[in-house]
Each structure stands twice: as C-alpha cells, then as structure tokens.
C-alpha cells in the first residue's frame with residue numbers, strides 16, 4: 147500500500163499516511179518553519195534544509211530534498 | 213543521493229531496491245549496487261505506520277538501528293533482529309530482514325540460539341527494560357557473562373509501557389507510577405554495573421535525543437564481535453508522561469535534553485545522568 151504524500155513547499159514532502167501529528171518536527175525545527183494547522187503540517191517557507199525534522203521524525207513522515 | 217539512484221534506475225520504485233528481482237537486475241547491470249542501498253531498504257513499508265503512540269521514541273530507535281546496519285553494509289540476509297514482548301518488542305516486525313518475536317523475557321535466549329545455529333549471522337536484539345532486565349534478567353546475566361556476539365538495544369522507558377505503566381526494575385526511586393502511587397520504594401537495577409562486572413564488556417547509554425551518539429553506539433556495538441548492551445533512554449509519553457511532568461513528545465525530548473549530557477570519554481564508569489560508551 148502506498149502512503150499518501152504531499153509537497154508542502156520548498157524541499158519538504160509530508161507523508162500524510164504515516165504522520166501521527168506528534169509535533170516533534172515543529173519543536174525541533176531551528177528555523178521555526180513548520181506548523182500544525184488543523185490536521186496538516188504546513189511550511190512557512192523558511193526551510194534551510196538542515197534535515198533535523200527528517201532525522202527526528204519517529205514515523206518517517208517528513209522528507210527533505212537534499 | 214537516494215533520490216538520484218531511484219530516478220536513474222527505476223523511476224517508479226519508491227523505497228530503493230529490495231526484492232530479489234531488483235537484486236538480480238542491479239547486480240547484472242551494476243555490480244556495486246549494494247553500495248547504494250539506504251536504511252529504507254531494511255524497513256517493511258507495508259506495515260507502516262507503526263502501532264506506537266504519536267512521538268514515541270521507539271520509532272526513532274527503529275530508524276537509527278536500520279541506519280547503523282545499513283552504514284555497516286551488512287547484507288540483508290546476514291542480519292537477524294530479535295525482540296521480546298512489549299511496545300519496544302514490536303520493533304522486530306518492522307524490519308525487512310529475518311526477525312523473531314517470541315516469548316516475554318526470552319529475547320536473549322532466542323538470539324543466542326540463532327547465533328549458535330549460524331555464526332555468520334549478525335544478531336541485533338531490540339527490546340524493553342521490562343523484557344530484558346525484569347522477566348529476562350537471568351538471561352542477561354548469563355548471555356553477557358558468556359560474551360555471545362550480539363548487539364542488545366534496550367529501550368529504557370523506566371516503565372512497563374504496553375500493559376499500562378506499571379513500575380519496572382529500572383524505575384527510579386521515588387517515581388510515581390500506576391503501581392507505585394506514593395513513589396517507587398526501591399532502588400533501580402544497575403544495568404551498567406551488571407554488564408561492566410564482566411571482564412570483557414561493552415556498555416553504552418544513549419538517548420532518543422542524542423541521535424549521532426545513538427547511531428555511533430549501535431554501530432560500535434554491532435561491530436564489536438562480542439556481547440554489547442546499549443541502553444537507550446526514551447520516556448513513555450502516554451502512560452507515564454503525566455506523572456513525570458510532560459504531556460507530549462517535544463516535552464519528552466526536552467526533558468531528556470535537559471537531564472542527560474554526553475560524556476565523550478568516561479573513565480571506567482558513567483554517572484547517573486551521563487551518556488557514553490564504557491568498553492574494554
């Protein structure tokens with residue numbers, strides 16, 4: 147089964163099908179780029195590609211293009 | 213890197229190459245293909261999302277164990293992941309390698325059986341504190357004494373997570389849990405002391421916040437060629453967070469960040485709130 151994916155702007159891909167909205171990415175992002183809006187993760191366009199969100203996500207639910 | 217390889221060789225393939233057909237295809241056209249494997253090839257994507265609670269650190273350990281195995285370039289057929297019972301014990305089922313999920317507390321006994329049956333295999337045990345130090349404590353004592361080659365990753369949430377948050381052998385004295393409403397009256401088991409009392413030992417303590425340290429510990433543990441024990445601090449959010457004073461995953465990570473510091477060169481012994489590697 148293929149998980150549902152969504153481009154959320156810049157280099158970020160959010161894998162909706164895996165995300166449990168634990169908000170670790172929102173906390174860990176040093177650029178304060180990510181936000182939870184309703185039931186979705188949104189990007190504010192400030193991503194610096196540091197990949198901390200991808201490294202900390204326990205559910206493989208966010209990917210940063212290198 | 214991963215994207216490049218996928219788009220160049222098979223644009224429709226999502227998570228790298230894992231099936232037998234792909235292996236034959238790649239080996240024929242490009243003998244060095246396994247250098248391009250990524251940790252994603254070691255995970256069973258059809259079983260995701262996992263059953264763990266939102267933000268639980270066990271998912272982070274799963275990812276870093278897969279990364280460590282991948283970076284050591286161990287072929288999939290040479291790895292066996294063994295788990296006991298508990299939330300942490302579910303890890304084995306998410307690895308796309310041979311795995312064993314058996315009786316509560318018997319992870320080390322099964323792992324030793326696997327290792328003695330086929331010495332070529334690299335055995336990785338991922339299980340909980342209750343499983344390895346509580347009901348399975350006797351196996352830990354003797355498997356570590358016999359120095360059987362395996363890497364044991366103990367996810368220490370200081371609680372029996374799966375059954376609702378009862379006090380476990382690693383619960384710190386005074387901690388309130390479901391079964392110790394007035395604070396645990398006992399001192400916790402000293403895993404470091406138990407492992408390092410063996411003449412030949414490898415003990416590491418890491419956490420789900422200190423990710424580089426976690427990966428390095430697992431890699432060193434796997435490639436040691438003897439018994440290695442890695443304790444990973446990761447608090448249980450759902451069942452003890454409210455009693456420990458945090459309510460979600462970011463606060464749990466913050467608590468670990470505040471409490472624990474990495475000691476890069478411990479002199480024989482780690483302090484209670486230190487992370488590091490103690491080995492001979």
Ligand SMILES: Cc1ncc(C[n+]2csc(CCOP(=O)(O)OP(=O)(O)O)c2C)c(N)n1
Nearest residue numbers: 298299300316340341342343371372373374
């Ligand atoms: C023989 C046996 N006794 C008790 C249980 C109930 N049981 C299931 S999981 C568990 C505790 C697991 O704790 P731990 O190993 O710390 O894993 P965690 O859920 O905290 O990751 C217990 C007592 C069982 N399944 N089998």
Ligand code: SF4
Nearest residue numbers: 265268299373448449
């Ligand atoms: S009960 Fe606790 S240990 Fe188990 S998955 Fe949930 S947060 Fe993790």
Ligand SMILES: [Mg+2]
Nearest residue numbers: 340341371373
């Ligand atoms: Mg536990």
